[in-house]
Amino acid sequence: MCGGTRTGMCPHTRKDLPMSKLSVQEMCDLCHSIAKSKGFWDEKRNIGEALMLVVTELAEGMEAHRKQDADNFREELADTFIRLFDLCGGLGIDIEAEIMKKCEKNKLRPYKHGKIC
Ligand SMILES: [Mg+2]
Numbered sequence: 001m002c003g004g005t006r007t008g009m010c011p012h013t014r015k016d017l018p019m020s021k022l023s024v025q026e027m028c029d030l031c032h033s034i035a036k037s038k039g040f041w042d043e044k045r046n047i048g049e050a051l052m053l054v055v056t057e058l059a060e061g062m063e064a065h066r067k068q069d070a071d072n073f074r075e076e077l078a079d080t081f082i083r084l085f086d087l088c089g090g091l092g093i094d095i096e097a098e099i100m101k102k103c104e105k106n107k108l109r110p111y112k113h114g115k116i117c
Helices: 024-037 045-068 069-093 096-105
Strands: none
Touching: 024 069, 024 096, 045 069, 069 096
16 A cells, blocks of 8 residues: 555554554554555655645744644644654654664753753
């Protein structure tokens, strides 16, 4: 269906694991495989454009917040993660490992990281 993933299985057809129990890597694989199946990776991705599309989802979240539309706010946050997971999947980034590394770094930083806000 989607040509497989880095974890070696197609998340579209995986039946043994509920969606809510997917690991971060599996979420990346799922989001990337869906984006690939919809043609978003048919040509080489422009990374700057892909990053700015993440920002557009955050902006949509801001608009939903301004309208006090909680359902849409949650959906836009989901869109943000979907675009990030797709990008990580497409670039072969182990974002779970990167997040864990950065959390360890952050634990050693000072209060408010030495800034006022
Ligand atoms: Mg959106």
